[in-house]
Amino acid sequence: MRESIIMKIHYGTALAAIALVAVHILMRLTQGFAESLEYESVIANYKFLPYAGMLEIILILLSIHGFNGLRVILLELKQGRAYEKAVSYGCVAAMIGLIVYGSRTILMVNMGLS
């Protein structure tokens, strides 16, 4: 993939994540902050489908943005064909791994399996 497309995704995910995380924080303020972090409250959020969907989107956005940022940092740290390939594929694998694990958590709690 061309670097400019990757960077467009990088900037886009950052902007979208800022917007959705802002909504997420604002939702914490609809009730007392400590109260919103209580077990029942958190579980209720996961079971509310639109909110669980938003958490899933935040997870995807931040995983893509974060692991691409990590890839860029590692590419600047050291150079070499094998190293760069390992970093790029490693970051994609780690990103997919995190999204899968996070999605599994969201789905399980949403379906009441935890």
Added chain:
Amino acid sequence: MAQISGITEGSSTHSKSQSNSITLRIARINPKHDVEKRFMDFTIPYERWTTVLEAILEVKKYFDHSVAVRYSCRQATCGSCGMIINGKPRLACFTKISELATSVVTVEPMNNFPIIRDLAVKFERLFDSHHKIKPYVMRDDSEITSNEKEFLQSPEELEQYIQFANCIKCGLCNSACPTMATDSSFIGPQALAQAYRYVADSRDKGKDSRLKIIDESHGIWRCHFAGSCSQVCPKGVDPAMGIQFLRGYLLGFRS
């Protein structure tokens, strides 16, 4: 004539006594057998107009002819005498000692360049990157076959790129660039500024191929916009601005 004192371990001091003088500290290193730089101190007389290059040449003439330095035009045109002067990349021929306003002037080889010896560095990477971005006007027709003698440009079209055409390939921008220090494959601000120079030229038709060249993992996106390249340019070129304009093309904000 010169008064030369013995060389002490690590550094040495030589003097040519006059009333208005500075201590010139010259970094000495030969990568073939030296691991670290050492400094030699020379006391050099100077006038209001004396440049750092003239002071170095004074050292070569009277104290130590083995000091390695690259220079040519002595008027900030050839871009040969770039070096770190008191911690900042500058042209030695374009820096007056009186402007520095210090009693000690330290000269070192440029950062981010392999050292040949003392103050002389290798320019291969800079020239390779410069060559890579195709630094010439690209178009299918030519002035020879055209009915017109030249491809006309309006003053506004000229204004788009003219400051970037002032680049003398001295390498000071690459020496100041923090990304160049860590990323050995980074194309560098000099080449990127030159890519913009030709992309913005209304006569040029090679925009797409040039944008493709700089749009890779060690290309334009690795610039952190520190802006130090623009700060040190002795010819008033603003590579950081050119890089942002190029990003505008790649992100679709400019066409």
